[in-house]
Amino acid sequence: MLKSTPNRSVSFYLMAIFFAIFIIFLYGPIAAIIVLSFQGPEGGLTFPLNGLSLKWFFELFGEQRVGDFKASFLRSMILASLVMILTVFISLSAGLAYRKKFQFSGTLFYITVASLIVPSILITLGIGLMFDRMGLESKWYTSGMGAHLTWTLPFGLLIMFAIFNRFDKVYEEAARDLGASPWQVLRYVITPIIGPSLVGVALFGFTLSFDEFARSLLAVGAQNTLPLEIFGMTTTVTTPTLYALGTLTTAVSLAIIGISFAVIVVLEKRRRRHGTDAGKGMI
Amino acid sequence: MNPKLQVLPLLAILSLFFIGPIIIIFIVSFWDYTEFSLVPDFVFTNYVELFGSKVTYSVYINTLKFAGISWAITLLIGFTVAYFLAFHVRSLRWQIVLFLVCTIPFWTSNIIRMIAWIPVLGRNGLINKTLLSLGLIENPIDWLLYSDFAVILAFVHLYTLFMVVPIFNSMMRIDRSVLEAARDAGANGFQILFHVIGPLSRPGIAIGTIFVVSLIMGDFVTVQAMSGGQSASVGVAMNHKRALLQYPAAAADAVILLIVVLTMVAILMRTVNIRKEL
Known part of the structure; x- marks a missing residue:
């Protein structure tokens, strides 16, 4: 029944696109900060990436600079x-x-x-x-x-x-x-x-x-x-x-x-x- | 086993950490205070001041505005997403997978999900950079972050899930033969949507609305963080008084907010039997 059902309606495709946009909306921002957390040593809070590093992760465990x-x-x-x-x-x-x-x-x-x-x-x-x-x-x-x-x-x-x-x-x-x-x-x-x-x-x-x-x-x-x-x-x-x-x-x-x-x-x-x-x- | 014994732990915890604190707030709302301490008393000054201040009304209107707009958007998105999952996705396996994809963010930190908007919405964020490079704007848009827009966006981002889940649950309970009957009787897609699926999804919509409205009415974190301290809500105002150590005034605020929220929820509860819907 599932795969043999003939031609999906237009509304299916419209809603599938809507759903995809919703998922991007849901996950996009988190994906952005995950990428940016590997920002290079000279990089800032926004894109573009200035190289790649683990510096910001080390800061977390380092000299208590960023709170406990x-x-x-x-x-x-x-x-x-x-x-x-x-x-x-x-x-x-x-x-x-x-x-x-x-x-x-x-x-x-x-x-x-x-x-x-x-x-x-x-x-x-x-x-x-x-x-x-x-x-x-x-x-x-x-x-x-x-x-x-x-x-x-x-x-x-x-x-x-x-x-x-x-x-x-x-x-x-x-x-x-x-x-x-x-x-x-x-x-x-x-x-x-x-x-x-x-x-x-x-x-x-x-x-x-x-x-x-x-x-x-x-x-x-x-x-x-x-x-x-x-x-x-x-x-x-x-x-x-x-x-x-x-x-x-x-x-x-x-x-x-x-x-x-x-x-x-x-x-x-x-x-x-x-x-x-x-x-x-x-x- | 005796059911009363079995609910005892639940009752004990809720009495101690929910009912007790609410009673304390109620009592303290009639207390007096000085700059440094609370004075046990029975005065109505906190309430008189609250209702006498114009700020109270504007703060409530602002909060209701946030709640109303966010509710409408979350309902629209939530209903559409639930509809897609329930009626367009045809295999149970994919329904479960896509449903989980929608719910996973719920189990991650709200604070992080708010912070995550900074690189997207900020002055040098993704949206501004994209629009600038496309030549659509000449200067970065300032109102994307730290604005009412950002607050509502964050609410929608955080709470749409609370709409999707109960509406999806309601839709999955709709007997598919009812839809077939409607189609056989000559209803077109829109008529089925508005006259069959819509009304049958009402319990889910009611539950989602209860969640979204009560979460937003009492919110102070999202408004504070996303408006950059520029916008007020009832919760923000209350937290401000609390920070000034005006606990009785904050408590009076809290009592009124509680009455407002419980009234809204009580009205919504009349349309749905939560226990049956689970």
């Missing part, structure tokens, strides 16, 4: 990993709960959605004020992590809904009929089936935390996470070092995305080998 890149990078990696783990477990647990009826489930759902759509500046201002009033010092791994979770958990829960909306309950019923305990059902039936989607939740948890700026601003305390550090540099750094930083950060994000997709593919294959297509979904 290494420490903030490390902090962001640790924080994103913690947020990722918490997001997966808390979302999975809540997602399982929402398959049953319980009191105030609607209220909690709306609170979760509200946590997503409430302007970030409120969260960060509120958390900052709250810690200040309670006489606690804001830290990236306490108040900062809380701020990130208000952003990642709603995504996690929404994805869990999407997963369980497509989940065929016959498999766990079969397991239960065969005498599996609730824990065994979760461990040996549900988790393997939704495994690939859980990796998706993890991907959201990590990247959303790793790149989070607005909610971190007043919540992380004195030690900056990477996006805050980068934002500070946008006003002080006027060399391609800024682009080198962009290239590096993007490379980390792409690596995380790549790893996630690879894990998803492997899990999908394994699942298919074990011969079930339950829980098949897009996410």
Whole structure:
């Protein structure tokens, strides 16, 4: 049916061109800074390239000339990993709960959605004020992590809904009929089936935390996470070092995305080998 | 297992880091302040000042302008892209691949994606250089970067994805036999688009709109960075007061913004059942 369908309409070609332009719009600017981060030693912030060099990458790790890149990078990696783990477990647990009826489930759902759509500046201002009033010092791994979770958990829960909306309950019923305990059902039936989607939740948890700026601003305390550090540099750094930083950060994000997709593919294959297509979904 | 126990971690985190802070903001918005400290009190001066200042209204109008224009553009692009993916791309494999190509930037840094416009839009950027060398302009265009144009461009760049994903999701749920029926009944392509696909995509459009509008209404980073500090939004004004340590005034701002955004979202939520759409 697919390839034999005769002549595509004009609108197909027009829309394909539109789509291509959209993709260029989406990726073009990033491609520009990736190229420019290899700018020669004498080069500036714009094209053309004045030779090629790795100078701007070395600047990043060099004499701390451009802020505390290494420490903030490390902090962001640790924080994103913690947020990722918490997001997966808390979302999975809540997602399982929402398959049953319980009191105030609607209220909690709306609170979760509200946590997503409430302007970030409120969260960060509120958390900052709250810690200040309670006489606690804001830290990236306490108040900062809380701020990130208000952003990642709603995504996690929404994805869990999407997963369980497509989940065929016959498999766990079969397991239960065969005498599996609730824990065994979760461990040996549900988790393997939704495994690939859980990796998706993890991907959201990590990247959303790793790149989070607005909610971190007043919540992380004195030690900056990477996006805050980068934002500070946008006003002080006027060399391609800024682009080198962009290239590096993007490379980390792409690596995380790549790893996630690879894990998803492997899990999908394994699942298919074990011969079930339950829980098949897009996410 | 008891579902209440299972949602406890979620409830605990959201109570502590979402509901708690909102309550604090609400309380502090009635406080007084001096140059150096906050004074617990119950006064309405922050609100009186807020509503008494002309700046407030112009800032809200400016923010609504950003939101309105960006919304219209993201909707137009998002709908077209989703339509192309859902109805013109014919194999599932290619649909997934192209869909992922659209979503990957979402998982990268927004700040970097903003910075990335500098070499494109700047005075010596790609666009100005190209136009100059083509002889189309004699002097570089100044309003490409650090302007309202740049702010809206950045919003569209960052948030079109939030339209594409839910609209694509809605479109993929449309039963293809409905389209066939429309065609058999004599509808042409445009009629199918406007009378069948459009209405059936409405939940996706509503969800996308909720995202785009709430993200832009509360934004301060994009406006500050892309306008070069020359344009104001509600968030920028609030952040400015915060930087001057006028926390109660910023809190009053925040409360009003919260009411505005939640009202807008509540209206949009009436048109869609989010849980069913996932």
